[in-house]
Each structure stands twice: as structure tokens, then as C-alpha cells.
Amino acid sequence: MSGIFVFLGPTLPARDAASELDATFLPPVAQGDVIRLCSEKPKAIGIIDGFFESVPSVWHKEILFAIHAGIPVFGASSMGALRAAELHPFGMIGVGAIFEAYRDGRLEDDDEVAVVHGPAELGYPSLSEAMVNIRRTLADAAVERILSQDTAFRLEGIAKELPYRERGYGRILRLGADIGLPGDELAGFKAWLPTGRFDQKRDDARRMLRTMRRHLGQDVAAPGARFHFERTALWERAVREAATLAM
Missing domain, CATH: 1.10.150 (DNA polymerase; domain 1)
Incomplete structure (x- = not known):
């Protein structure tokens, strides 16, 4: 295993993603997934797709936890672009036109990237x-x-x-x-x-995977966290719940 993990769903077929980056491709991210993944000490995490509505979305704080632990976290296209736009001041690495539009305020609504998908x-x-x-x-x-x-x-x-x-x-x-x-x-x-027809989400996903490959190929240490991570009671409970689900 490469130690690189990417959360992926409808944006890009896994076989196409694998041609861009040697990584373990996981289902769309949900709340608690990044917490559990951090226990494996990954080299990097990429977020493209994520669950929402019927499943709790990935928590901002678990991404911050990964960044604070020195794990590079990349985001693009869909849930990844949303979280990267919100967390890039804290060190999350956003890639692509959709991320840039959210970051700059040209897009604001979450529904811009939402789709219905099959199983x-x-x-x-x-x-x-x-x-x-x-x-x-x-x-x-x-x-x-x-x-x-x-x-x-x-x-x-x-x-x-x-x-x-x-x-x-x-x-x-x-x-x-x-x-x-x-x-x-x-x-x-x-x-x-x-x-x-142009698939902006797919184009951004490919760009993120290529960016991860270049970044990791340089073997550069992740930048230090730009914030203090507060281990609140709510956070400790989330960690315990994530650990229970992983059993």
C-alpha cells in the first residue's frame, strides 16, 4: 500500500483515478472517516466526494486534526472543494476551479456540487x-x-x-x-x-490527484499547523465513537 488515501465516489471512476495516482480509493467521506484514517498514519489524504443529508458530513475538526498531525490533506471537486475553501487558511490544500470559486466567494451554495448517484x-x-x-x-x-x-x-x-x-x-x-x-x-x-459538455468536477478531481502525485513525489515535509488544536470534550467523544465504529 502507498499510504495515500482518497475519498472518491461519483465524480471520477476509480479506475481512472488509479491511472493518475497510486493510492487506496475509499468510498465518499462521512463523519468519523478521517478520524479513523488518522490512526493508520497516512502519508496524505485526498477528499473528492462526500456524503451529506442522510449521512453526517465529514467534520471540519477531524480534517484539522489530520493537518495538526502533519498529514497533508487535499480537497477538490465536490465535498473536498467545500471543505478546502473553508479550511485553506488552516493548511488544507485546495485544487481546481471549483475550490477557487468557493474560496473567492464566486460560489456559495453547497448545491452547486451536489448530485444524485447510484450505489x-x-x-x-x-x-x-x-x-x-x-x-x-x-x-x-x-x-x-x-x-x-x-x-x-x-x-x-x-x-x-x-x-x-x-x-x-x-x-x-x-x-x-x-x-x-x-x-x-x-x-x-x-x-x-x-x-x-464539460465535466468541471471530473477535471478538478484529476488535477487534485496529479497535484498530490507531484507534491508527494518531492518528499517534502508537510508544513506545520497554523493553529492550536483544542481537544474538547465533544472531540474526545467523537474519537471514542469513531473507534467503536471501526471495531
Whole structure:
């Protein structure tokens, strides 16, 4: 084993991730997973995908614990981008356009990266489209004059108003037609999508894995923690619960 661990789900197939980095690929991160992983003294941790809603999300403090222990923690694309935007002042290493947009305040809503996905046995297939991917694809279509700026803007608004579970290009195009957007533009966009669609989350995930490979290949010690880690009663209880679940 390489000692490198990456939490991954629908953003990138594990076989593609393995071609970028020699690592152990784990299911999407949930609360307590990073605490348990720290006991194995990993060389590095990468967070791409994470659970939310029905499963408690990874706790900020467990990531801080890993950083304080000298373990480099990288984040990108989805849950990783969210946590990295929040924790980069404390040493978490964010990678990619989505992380940068959250860090700089150009994106704020968690639903921008949320998708519905299938089960682990099928490789976590995405069953909806992430808003960040839709934004990038519509922007590219406007640049390539497949869509006018106005049509692209209105389709983006339609997508944002949908619940994240219902976002998909077919649904967006049908709703666009319902409100009278130009039919020729919608048809042209539909024909362009198979080759023009851009997956920003997947692109950022690959960038993070390559960044981890370069960083670890230099064999540079992790920078010292920029904060004091407070071992509160709540933290000690979380550690005990994580240890119990690991048994």
C-alpha cells in the first residue's frame, strides 16, 4: 500500500483515478472517516466526494486534526472543494476551479456540487448533473456561439431553480422550450452536447490527484499547523465513537 488515501465516489471512476495516482480509493467521506484514517498514519489524504443529508458530513475538526498531525490533506471537486475553501487558511490544500470559486466567494451554495448517484456496486453512477458542470458547459456553448449569451443565461437560471436531484440537460432543454427560448438554439445545443459538455468536477478531481502525485513525489515535509488544536470534550467523544465504529 502507498499510504495515500482518497475519498472518491461519483465524480471520477476509480479506475481512472488509479491511472493518475497510486493510492487506496475509499468510498465518499462521512463523519468519523478521517478520524479513523488518522490512526493508520497516512502519508496524505485526498477528499473528492462526500456524503451529506442522510449521512453526517465529514467534520471540519477531524480534517484539522489530520493537518495538526502533519498529514497533508487535499480537497477538490465536490465535498473536498467545500471543505478546502473553508479550511485553506488552516493548511488544507485546495485544487481546481471549483475550490477557487468557493474560496473567492464566486460560489456559495453547497448545491452547486451536489448530485444524485447510484450505489457503490455500480460505481456510484451520477443520476443528475452538477450545477457547476452546467454553468461551465453553458459558458462554453456561448463562447462557441452555439447559444446566445441571453439564452445561456436563461438556461442557467432554469437549472439553478431546479432541485439538485432534478438537474439534467434534457429537463433544462424541455423547460427552456416551454418558456419560448429559440428552438434553433436549443436544437443546436442538444446536438453539440455529446462532444461539448464539460465535466468541471471530473477535471478538478484529476488535477487534485496529479497535484498530490507531484507534491508527494518531492518528499517534502508537510508544513506545520497554523493553529492550536483544542481537544474538547465533544472531540474526545467523537474519537471514542469513531473507534467503536471501526471495531
